[in-house]
Amino acid sequence: MKAVNVILIAIFLATMAGCSDKNDSTGPSYGFNEDLVANWFLLSYEDEDGLQDYTGFINFSEQKTFTGQFVDEEGDANYSGTIETTSTTMKLNITNSDALWIEEGIYQFSYVLTSTSLTIEGVVDDENVKFVYTKEAQGDGEGIFAGIVKRASNGNPLENALIEIQNTQFNVYTDFSGNFSIEDIPVGTYTATISITGFITINETIEIINNETTYAVFEMEEETGGNGMIYGGVIDFVSQAFVEGALIEVLGTNLSTTTSVEGIYSITNVPTGEYSVKCSKVGYDDQTNTNIVVISNEETSSDYILFPEGTTNYGAISGTVTNSSNGEPIPNVVVQVVGLYNSMATAADGTYILAMVPEGTYDVSFTKPSYQTQTISNVEVVSNEEITLDAALTQEDGVGNLGATVTNQLGLPISGVLIEVIGTEFEGITGVAGLCQINDIPAGMYNIRASKSGYTTQDIENVEILSGIPKLIFITLH
Numbered sequence: 001m002k003a004v005n006v007i008l009i010a011i012f013l014a015t016m017a018g019c020s021d022k023n024d025s026t027g028p029s030y031g032f033n034e035d036l037v038a039n040w041f042l043l044s045y046e047d048e049d050g051l052q053d054y055t056g057f058i059n060f061s062e063q064k065t066f067t068g069q070f071v072d073e074e075g076d077a078n079y080s081g082t083i084e085t086t087s088t089t090m091k092l093n094i095t096n097s098d099a100l101w102i103e104e105g106i107y108q109f110s111y112v113l114t115s116t117s118l119t120i121e122g123v124v125d126d127e128n129v130k131f132v133y134t135k136e137a138q139g140d141g142e143g144i145f146a147g148i149v150k151r152a153s154n155g156n157p158l159e160n161a162l163i164e165i166q167n168t169q170f171n172v173y174t175d176f177s178g179n180f181s182i183e184d185i186p187v188g189t190y191t192a193t194i195s196i197t198g199f200i201t202i203n204e205t206i207e208i209i210n211n212e213t214t215y216a217v218f219e220m221e222e223e224t225g226g227n228g229m230i231y232g233g234v235i236d237f238v239s240q241a242f243v244e245g246a247l248i249e250v251l252g253t254n255l256s257t258t259t260s261v262e263g264i265y266s267i268t269n270v271p272t273g274e275y276s277v278k279c280s281k282v283g284y285d286d287q288t289n290t291n292i293v294v295i296s297n298e299e300t301s302s303d304y305i306l307f308p309e310g311t312t313n314y315g316a317i318s319g320t321v322t323n324s325s326n327g328e329p330i331p332n333v334v335v336q337v338v339g340l341y342n343s344m345a346t347a348a349d350g351t352y353i354l355a356m357v358p359e360g361t362y363d364v365s366f367t368k369p370s371y372q373t374q375t376i377s378n379v380e381v382v383s384n385e386e387i388t389l390d391a392a393l394t395q396e397d398g399v400g401n402l403g404a405t406v407t408n409q410l411g412l413p414i415s416g417v418l419i420e421v422i423g424t425e426f427e428g429i430t431g432v433a434g435l436c437q438i439n440d441i442p443a444g445m446y447n448i449r450a451s452k453s454g455y456t457t458q459d460i461e462n463v464e465i466l467s468g469i470p471k472l473i474f475i476t477l478h
Contacts, residue, residue, distance in 0.1 A: 167410065
């Protein structure tokens with residue numbers, strides 16, 4: 001079995017300090033259950049005080065040996081030994097330990113083994129303990145974990161809730177509709193943690209099945225009690241000037257204020273909850289921001305861009321930004337209507353669209369580090385029309401560095417991976433930490449290849465090297 005290089009480690013033996021009976025008596029005939037051979041990651045540990053916050057692993061080898069490591073607030077512990085089993089009982093003989101509270105000797109527990117999980121139970125110092133592990137994938141396939149996160153009080157979706165699969169590198173945030181999806185998860189049993197500020201965190205056990213989607217709906221309860229603050233600023237869309245004296249109202253309450261000469265405001269002592277906040281001023285169209293969530297002892301922003309009454313003559317500017325030397329699209333170019341608030345970055349395909357541009361004639365700038373800035377003058381915007389404005393930027397000469405971090409499906413670093421800049425002679429090998437750096441690559445767009453025997457080769461397309469700016473990429477090999 002390959003060695004497991006992790007930091008957060010825990011194993012039930014940590015609870016045995018001077019309190020488990022060493023079993024030297026005769027009993028059933030012991031052998032070895034070869035289905036135990038694997039890396040097993042701890043999902044949960046439970047004693048008579050309930051679930052405890054431990055993480056970790058144990059590794060059983062074909063040579064009937066095991067290794068483990070434990071880290072807690074009191075320090076690190078490493079141990080190893082041999083194992084014997086019947087179909088329901090395991091006997092662990094600890095022969096090496098660097099922690100005084102993990103004594104060398106023989107310990108006996110019952111166990112239940114499935115294809116993806118291992119449950120170990122026993123009595124330690126007259127106290128029942130239970131440990132649940134999940135098996136590291138060994139080519140057993142992959143699945144998908146997907147679902148939606150909602151607010152329990154009204155069923156509304158929650159955006160930016162963090163979904164984490166414990167003891168792995170898998171995590172994702174929900175989109176504006178509360179949806180999430182995580183692909184390529186190795187088959188096994190995991191603990192999924194769902195968290196977002198202002199809500200009670202959820203921990204849920206999930207089962208990932210080969211070529212299937214595990215779907216879940218999470219309804220999150222809000223933390224109750226306390227007050228927070230709503231603050232923000234107000235500007236005039238056309239002039240970009242700060243708006244003084246705008247009325248800010250927290251709808252459904254008696255809380256309100258007006259903006260200062262700098263166009264800013266704050267409302268304190270707002271009870272926790274979700275609100276709609278309205279901004280109004282004579283001579284402007286009203287604007288109401290919804291789903292403003294107030295969290296205890298925290299500040300929540302709600303900004304406004306007010307449109308003068310009658311200013312309905314707006315158009316749009318759209319186009320594509322490419323590299324002047326090869327015609328390839330350039331992402332992350334900042335497109336700005338000079339003198340206005342309107343700006344955005346180009347997408348991966350180099351496209352952009354600037355909406356709600358007041359009718360008139362403008363200069364439009366295109367900027368990105370390592371490219372020469374381009375400004376197109378006398379761009380005429382016509383009411384209710386969308387004009388096309390493309391740009392071709394010239395990349396500055398120079399070289400940049402590429403850094404690559406390579407891990408396996410569980411987030412563990414992989415050494416000895418060949419990193420190639422395809423079509424060039426630039427390449428490198430990852431070290432023990434899974435890191436590789438390739439220096440002095442000419443500025444440009446490249447495809448990068450990561451390969452190692454025993455893993456599926458992976459190509460990463462359209463990696464842009466900029467002059468004088470390091471580029472970092474993260475690769476997961478299966």
